Amino acid sequence: ETGVTQSPTHLIKTRGQQVTLRCSSQSGHNTVSWYQQALGQGPQFIFQYYREEENGRGNFPPRFSGLQFPNYSSELNVNALELDDSALYLCASSLVMETGYTFGSGTRLTVV
Amino acid sequence: KQEVTQIPAALSVPEGENLVLNCSFTDSAIYNLQWFRQDPGKGLTSLLLIQSSQREQTSGRLNASLDKSSGRSTLYIAASQPGDSATYLCAVNNNAGNMLTFGGGTRLMVKP
Numbered sequence: 001e002t003g004v005t006q007s008p009t010h011l012i013k014t015r016g017q018q019v020t021l022r023c024s025s026q027s028g029h030n031t032v033s034w035y036q037q038a039l040g041q042g043p044q045f046i047f048q049y050y051r052e053e054e055n056g057r058g059n060f061p062p063r064f065s066g067l068q069f070p071n072y073s074s075e076l077n078v079n080a081l082e083l084d085d086s087a088l089y090l091c092a093s094s095l096v097m098e099t100g101y102t103f104g105s106g107t108r109l110t111v112v
Numbered sequence: 113k114q115e116v117t118q119i120p121a122a123l124s125v126p127e128g129e130n131l132v133l134n135c136s137f138t139d140s141a142i143y144n145l146q147w148f149r150q151d152p153g154k155g156l157t158s159l160l161l162i163q164s165s166q167r168e169q170t171s172g173r174l175n176a177s178l179d180k181s182s183g184r185s186t187l188y189i190a191a192s193q194p195g196d197s198a199t200y201l202c203a204v205n206n207n208a209g210n211m212l213t214f215g216g217g218t219r220l221m222v223k224p
Contacts, residue, residue, distance in 0.1 A: 006155075035214075041216060042203075042214030043212075043214050050210075100161040101205075
C-alpha cells in the first residue's frame with residue numbers, strides 16, 4: 001500500500017503571496033488532516049477533512065483553507081503569507097480512529 | 113483544552129542504555145495515544161498506538177505504556193543504538209477523533 005505523499009518538498013515564497021500544498025492520502029484512508037510544525041516544536045493541528053467537508057479546525061486564521069477531493073487527496077491553501085508561516089507542513093491520513101494516523105514527509109515552506 | 117508535555121526535552125545517552133521518555137496530558141478523556149519518531153527535517157513515523165482501553169503496546173525494542181487516569185504515558189527503549197537518535201513525539205487523540213494534540217518532543221542522542 002502506498003503511504004501519504006506530499007508535494008512539493010520545499011517551497012520559498014515572498015510575504016503576501018499565496019501558496020498551495022498538496023497531499024495524497026494513504027490508499028483506503030478517507031480522512032485527511034493538516035498540521036503546522038515550527039522549528040523545534042510539536043506539530044499544531046490546522047484542520048481535518050472527512051468526506052470533502054471540514055471536520056474540525058485548530059486555532060488558525062481563515063487565510064488557511066483547505067479542500068478534500070473525491071479521491072481523498074487534499075490541498076492546503078494559505079493566503080497573504082506572513083514570515084511566521086515559515087514551517088514544516090505535515091499531512092496525515094486515517095481511516096478510523098482505532099488505526100491511528102499516517103503522516104507524510106512534509107512540505108518545508110520558507111517565507112521571505 | 114488538552115495540553116501535552118514531554119520530559120525531558122533532550123536526552124543524551126551512551127549506546128546500549130535502556131531509557132524512558134515521558135509524556136503527560138491534562139485531559140484523560142482521550143481515544144488513543146500515538147508515539148512518533150521524527151528525523152531532522154523529515155515527517156513523522158508512527159512507532160506505537162495505544163487505545164484508551166489498553167495498558168501497553170510493544171514493538172521490538174520499544175514498549176509504550178498508558179495510564180489514562182493519571183494522564184501519563186512512557187516510551188521505553190531497550191538497548192539503545194545510535195540509529196535511535198531522533199526526536200520522539202507523543203500525541204493524544206481526543207474523543208472526537210478529529211485532532212491530535214502533540215507534545216513538544218524529546219530529542220534523543222545515542223552516542224556510540
